[in-house]
Amino acid sequence: MSRYLRPTARLAATARASAIRPTTTSSFLYKAAAVPSLQKRTYADAAGVKEYTVRDALNEALAEELELNPKVFILGEEVAQYNGAYKVTKGLLDRFGEKRIIDTPITEMGFTGLAVGAALNGLHPVCEFMTFNFAMQAIDHIVNSAAKTLYMSGGIQPCNITFRGPNGFASGVAAQHSQDYSAWYGSIPGLKVVSPWSAEDAKGLLKAAIRDPNPVVVLENELMYGKSFPMSEAAQKDDFVIPFGKAKIERVGKDLTMVTASRCVGQALVAAENLKSKYGVEVEVLNLRSIKPLDIESIVKSVKKTHRLMSIESGFPAFGVGAEILALTMEYAFDYLDAPAQRVTGADVPTPYAAGLEAMSFPTEELIEQYAVRMLRL
Amino acid sequence: MFSRAVQVSRVAPIRAAQRASTASIAARRTVTTNAASAQVDKSSIPESDDEPFQVRLSDESFETYELDPPPYTLEVTKKELKQMYKDMVVVRQMEMAADRLYKEKKIRGFCHLSTGQEAVAVGIEHAITKADDVITSYRCHGFAYMRGGTVRSIIGELLGRREGIAYGKGGSMHMFTKGFFGGNGIVGAQVPVGAGLAFAQKYNDTKNATIVLYGDGASNQGQVFEAFNMAKLWKLPALFGCENNKYGMGTSAARSSALTDYYKRGQYIPGLKVNGMDVLAVKAAVQYGKQWTQEDNGPLVLEYVTYRYGGHSMSDPGTTYRTREEIQRMRSTNDPIAGLKQHILEWGVAAEDELKGIDKNARSYVNEEVEAAEAMAAPESIPKILYEDIYVKGSEPQFIRGRINEENFYFNN
Numbered sequence: 001m002s003r004y005l006r007p008t009a010r011l012a013a014t015a016r017a018s019a020i021r022p023t024t025t026s027s028f029l030y031k032a033a034a035v036p037s038l039q040k041r042t043y044a045d046a047a048g049v050k051e052y053t054v055r056d057a058l059n060e061a062l063a064e065e066l067e068l069n070p071k072v073f074i075l076g077e078e079v080a081q082y083n084g085a086y087k088v089t090k091g092l093l094d095r096f097g098e099k100r101i102i103d104t105p106i107t108e109m110g111f112t113g114l115a116v117g118a119a120l121n122g123l124h125p126v127c128e129f130m131t132f133n134f135a136m137q138a139i140d141h142i143v144n145s146a147a148k149t150l151y152m153s154g155g156i157q158p159c160n161i162t163f164r165g166p167n168g169f170a171s172g173v174a175a176q177h178s179q180d181y182s183a184w185y186g187s188i189p190g191l192k193v194v195s196p197w198s199a200e201d202a203k204g205l206l207k208a209a210i211r212d213p214n215p216v217v218v219l220e221n222e223l224m225y226g227k228s229f230p231m232s233e234a235a236q237k238d239d240f241v242i243p244f245g246k247a248k249i250e251r252v253g254k255d256l257t258m259v260t261a262s263r264c265v266g267q268a269l270v271a272a273e274n275l276k277s278k279y280g281v282e283v284e285v286l287n288l289r290s291i292k293p294l295d296i297e298s299i300v301k302s303v304k305k306t307h308r309l310m311s312i313e314s315g316f317p318a319f320g321v322g323a324e325i326l327a328l329t330m331e332y333a334f335d336y337l338d339a340p341a342q343r344v345t346g347a348d349v350p351t352p353y354a355a356g357l358e359a360m361s362f363p364t365e366e367l368i369e370q371y372a373v374r375m376l377r378l
Numbered sequence: 379m380f381s382r383a384v385q386v387s388r389v390a391p392i393r394a395a396q397r398a399s400t401a402s403i404a405a406r407r408t409v410t411t412n413a414a415s416a417q418v419d420k421s422s423i424p425e426s427d428d429e430p431f432q433v434r435l436s437d438e439s440f441e442t443y444e445l446d447p448p449p450y451t452l453e454v455t456k457k458e459l460k461q462m463y464k465d466m467v468v469v470r471q472m473e474m475a476a477d478r479l480y481k482e483k484k485i486r487g488f489c490h491l492s493t494g495q496e497a498v499a500v501g502i503e504h505a506i507t508k509a510d511d512v513i514t515s516y517r518c519h520g521f522a523y524m525r526g527g528t529v530r531s532i533i534g535e536l537l538g539r540r541e542g543i544a545y546g547k548g549g550s551m552h553m554f555t556k557g558f559f560g561g562n563g564i565v566g567a568q569v570p571v572g573a574g575l576a577f578a579q580k581y582n583d584t585k586n587a588t589i590v591l592y593g594d595g596a597s598n599q600g601q602v603f604e605a606f607n608m609a610k611l612w613k614l615p616a617l618f619g620c621e622n623n624k625y626g627m628g629t630s631a632a633r634s635s636a637l638t639d640y641y642k643r644g645q646y647i648p649g650l651k652v653n654g655m656d657v658l659a660v661k662a663a664v665q666y667g668k669q670w671t672q673e674d675n676g677p678l679v680l681e682y683v684t685y686r687y688g689g690h691s692m693s694d695p696g697t698t699y700r701t702r703e704e705i706q707r708m709r710s711t712n713d714p715i716a717g718l719k720q721h722i723l724e725w726g727v728a729a730e731d732e733l734k735g736i737d738k739n740a741r742s743y744v745n746e747e748v749e750a751a752e753a754m755a756a757p758e759s760i761p762k763i764l765y766e767d768i769y770v771k772g773s774e775p776q777f778i779r780g781r782i783n784e785e786n787f788y789f790n791n
Contacts, residue, residue: 073581099581104608105604105607105608105611107601107604107607107608109570109600109601109604110570110573110601110603110604110605110607110608111570111604111608112570113567113569113570113571113573113574113601113604113605114570114571114573114574114577114605114608115574116570116571116574117513117559117570117571117572117573117574117575117576117577117578118574118575118577118578118581119574120559120571120574120575121511121559121574121575121577121578121579122578122582123577123578123581123582140564140567141567141570141571144563144564144567145562145564145567145571149554149560150767150768150769150770151547151767151768152544152547152548152552152554152560152561153544153547153548153552153554153560153767154542154543154544154545154546154547154548154554154767155545155547155766155767155771156544156554156555157554157559157560158770189768189778190768190769192769192775212773213770213773214769214770214773244775245775245776292775293775293776293777297776331783332783
């Protein structure tokens with residue numbers, strides 16, 4: 001009985017209840033097509049699967065939403081004539097015209113404020129940041145103008161806006177261009193924050209973000225734009241969206257839970273595969289997809305099975321996503337842990353330029369593997 | 379409404395004079411803050427309340443920058459003049475009620491009053507329609523009222539009541555209603571947001587305009603200039619307007635701004651400085667500005683020269699950075715309400731008794747509304763109300779975290 005009163009049990013009970021109850025997902029979100037939580041190689045056999053780069057998936061998501069809703073428009077630096085600094089918006093100007101694909105001056109604070117104003121007045125802007133590093137100039141509008149207005153107005157003034165762009169470190173771009181903002185935006189009430197890894201993630205989450213009536217921050221990763229992933233037939237359709245707040249089990253395991261997001265998902269999968277082949281241990285890899293709301297339920301479920309948790313992220317360690325995951329795990333799943341939960345994060349340094357030093361600043365597949373080996377006493 | 383002939387006849391010499399003045403610095407007029415400087419041919423005033431007649435604004439009502447001045451004649455009716463008077467009196471009474479309630483410790487936090495600046499909010503509303511949009515700074519009570527908020531909902535909000543205009547969630551600085559987008563607590567942040575409202579108007583092919591207000595203090599924020607740039611670049615129907623009340627908190631315009639001609643701050647955007655103590659001049663300017671945007675000329679930068687009688691906020695007595703004499707002089711000689719009153723009486727628009735009646739009615743109306751607001755219940759201190767409206771209904775996450783995990787609020791429950 002006392003155990004039943006623990007938050008963990010209550011969480012699980014809620015999960016069951018909500019599974020039975022008719023879904024309360026509102027009409028703006030089409031029901032997500034069932035995404036098989038299988039490993040990559042199984043896709044090859046499935047009918048209609050195509051290879052997509054993350055860049056193409058994002059481009060397709062934008063094109064479909066622009067096609068679907070005339071209120072949707074894109075603005076940002078170099079999104080139109082230049083075809084996007086990272087070519088995510090390639091071809092959209094030709095297809096949708098300059099009314100809807102708008103090059104802005106290099107004034108983040110101004111154009112972000114402008115985009116928020118357009119959203120308050122009923123449009124659905126997609127505000128691209130060349131990178132989220134530059135959005136620091138505009139963060140007041142994301143936090144104060146976009147995230148808080150609905151609440152401050154007592155619910156009468158919604159703000160349907162999507163902020164998107166590459167987040168986190170890239171290769172050799174040094175300190176000012178190498179920051180992960182997941183923890184920053186993840187801490188703001190009124191925002192939703194997602195961080196895709198695969199092409200399906202990218203498409204489904206971006207489309208859901210544009211349809212969501214709240215301000216949503218989509219934290220992409222430049223290093224992933226060129227990576228190819230299989231895209232299921234369902235995900236290729238224009239009604240494919242991924243619901244927020246649901247993590248995806250990318251690899252099923254029973255010995256250790258790795259909770260991660262964005263580029264680190266791929267690293268965790270490689271580490272998991274190595275751990276399997278070298279030591280025969282089964283690691284479960286959870287792709288968070290959504291930073292806020294965070295799917296603590298899936299984390300707890302997995303920990304109940306594996307009894308060990310490691311979070312992996314590329315953000316700075318202090319007060320970060322990993323810190324939050326560990327704290328929540330401690331709060332909701334303490335009794336199920338056989339060892340202290342651990343985190344792998346970026347190092348607490350302004351990112352250095354030299355390649356060797358840069359490599360020491362962020363999680364690598366080897367580091368994840370070795371740390372798991374020590375954690376599991378293999 | 380404005381005959382082309384009137385515009386042309388005034389424009390040509392002024393344009394020429396402007397050009398000349400670039401070479402030799404001619405003596406320039408400055409905009410008056412006399413609230414009763416308009417004139418009228420008394421014989422033209424009709425009997426009927428609804429019949430229009432022409433008012434001649436003072437030559438010192440406007441100064442322009444790269445712009446032909448608005449017509450100096452304004453068409454009004456007796457009814458409208460009386461309505462303007464009533465609106466200004468209600469706004470002032472409401473602000474005075476807020477002042478009293480604050481001193482009674484019934485209003486919490488910040489409270490910025492606009493006493494002395496009523497002609498700006500009232501003049502603007504009389505020049506636009508409900509389809510136009512307005513956004514302003516935290517000194518927003520008068521605008522919220524003029525946009526359609528009731529006195530009881532505004533005072534109710536200040537008192538933190540459930541039936542307040544923002545359901546007790548926003549307070550003094552955050553009021554919203556149809557066509558009114560705040561109430562922004564971050565100095566200058568409403569300016570690019572306002573440009574965005576105008577962007578949406580243009581995107582939707584409406585002929586509406588957005589009135590964007592900010593103070594002389596905010597005018598130095600970088601984002602104001604970023605908004606100017608995009609508004610001009612994309613020809614947005616935005617009427618940027620600096621409410622120059624001479625002090626950004628306690629720092630006078632001259633101590634904060636390298637160029638105190640705020641109407642010239644748009645550089646490549648034409649500017650119009652307006653006597654912001656004269657409700658008629660404000661109406662004429664904004665009416666002209668709206669027409670300017672409707673003709674697809676893009677934005678304007680207006681400057682409403684006005685004065686705040688009170689301190690910056692309730693915690694500021696407003697006397698350390700200016701003299702009591704200065705405040706007294708503005709109050710006694712440039713008051714917007716007294717100015718319009720003088721016109722109404724002199725022009726025979728209404729008799730003193732009728733105005734006294736308006737005053738009395740406004741006072742009792744505000745008192746009743748304040749009473750009603752005070753009788754409103756505060757929002758219940760329950761999770762359902764605390765956690766509502768963080769996200770749009772139906773799109774909330776499964777739960778929201780409370781102070782401790784046992785307080786987590788589940789939307790499905």
